[in-house]
Amino acid sequence: MRLLLAFTAGGLFGTGLFLSGMTDTRKVQGWLDVFGDWDPTLAFVMGGAIVPMAIAWRLTKGRKPLVGGSFPAPATGKAGHRLILGSVLFGMGWGLVGLCPGPAMASLAYGGWGGALFLLSMAAGMLVAPKLAVQLDRMAAKA
Template identity: 50%
Template sequence: MAVMTRQVVVSLASGILFGAGLAVSGMVDPARVRDFLDVGGAWDPTLAFVMGGALIPMVLAWAVVRRRSRPIVASEFHLPATTPIDARLIGGAALFGIGWGLAGLCPGPAVAALAIRPGPALIFCLGMAVGFGLFRLLPASRTKKQGERHGLQAAR
């Protein structure tokens, strides 16, 4: 099997596993997420347990990755560069949090919810796509300069 085909299969399997985990845990239900964020009211700690449960295999996976010279289905690791905390990061995190709090969905659960509750999830995903499109309309020089400042190179 070609390397690219293996990468696609592993990516697809990972996405299916992630989506199934979100669906089984109930994290595609916006009401459950809003209840988790309602720390002053009827707080539902379920999401904290789901996140904690996700940390266990992730810690193990990083321990394995650190011991490997290269990934199983690629020629090299593509790890993100460490970037400083700046206004753009804080602003983006704030927008993400506001959207999550208002809709009760973030990108992963929204895509998974397309299979369970397609109506509301589709509206969210369309809004998310519009946001992605608006980001692409930012001046290229500004985005390129910030990428270079953070040690990232433009894709060729």
């Protein structure tokens, strides 16, 4: 049941990314390109996705997940340097080629060698992240 639900959720995610055009790097870079031919599509995707999710969060109140266990508690702690610096690095990479993790996975079938290379590089980046985070902690402590 758990796996079937996970596959369904992933399938919906992949379907939505495909239909919305978010696996097209031109549309994503177009959203970020406010000085060029600006493309507002991403805002509609974000807005559309937030509606069912907001309803889902409301539905979690007083309930338990279908497969048991408990719902994830809100992340505690403030928006610290890891959150901000990590997001800045992510945003730079995102702007550079127009891919983020979801679409990178969803477009594997038609992304060609470039898409596969991006996924591999992303995995490598994930492996160095813990070391980088410690480095950033040191820098933040000095600053």
